[in-house]
Amino acid sequence: MRLLSSILFITTLSTSSTAFADLLFKDAQARLLPPTQSQTAAYLEISNPTDKAIVLVAASSDSSPRVEFHNHVYENGMAAMQRVENLPLAAGETLTLKPGGHHIMLFNLQHDWTKLDYITLYLFDENRKKYTVKAKIGKVESNTASHHKHHHH
Numbered sequence: 535m536r537l538l539s540s541i542l543f544i545t546t547l548s549t550s551s552t553a554f555a556d557l558l559f560k561d562a563q564a565r566l567l568p569p570t571q572s573q574t575a576a577y578l579e580i581s582n583p584t585d586k587a588i589v590l591v592a593a594s595s596d597s598s599p600r601v602e603f604h605n606h607v608y609e610n611g612m613a614a615m616q617r618v619e620n621l622p623l624a625a626g627e628t629l630t631l632k633p634g635g636h637h638i639m640l641f642n643l644q645h646d647w648t649k650l651d652y653i654t655l656y657l658f659d660e661n662r663k664k665y666t667v668k669a670k671i672g673k674v675e676s677n678t679a680s681h682h683k684h685h686h687h
């Protein structure tokens with residue numbers, strides 16, 4: 535009976551999270567670096583169009599055994615990367631992961647990762663709902679304080 539009850543529990547959980555929790559992802563990209571680099575950062579825009587807060591609590595990837603959420607903190611005028619445990623999204627909130635701010639850090643990437651077109655990211659919320667995001671590998675514009683980003687359409 536123990537197995538049956540856990541199956542029922544999982545079924546109930548996934549049904550409710552599918553119905554009520556749906557994040558949207560836009561412009562996912564991973565920074566292309568020289569092939570000798572085994573780590574990189576990924577950036578994207580995450581929107582929560584629902585009326586409930588959703589917290590992303592974990593990330594993984596087929597291309598990397600270690601994926602973390604990071605942010606930049608400023609201490610004595612110096613920017614340093616810091617791991618954050620989760621990415622909370624309030625109801626209706628859009629969070630932009632970008633250079634100099636929040637990002638997704640991938641460590642120990644597979645050796646030929648720079649030849650890929652995409653890195654597939656899996657993001658998990660607190661209800662264990664899994665979101666699959668394909669981050670296009672390419673050059674990412676640096677975003678320093680003196681540089682304003684312009685969009686050309």
Ligand SMILES: [Cu+2]
Nearest residue numbers: 575604615639
């Ligand atoms: Cu980082």
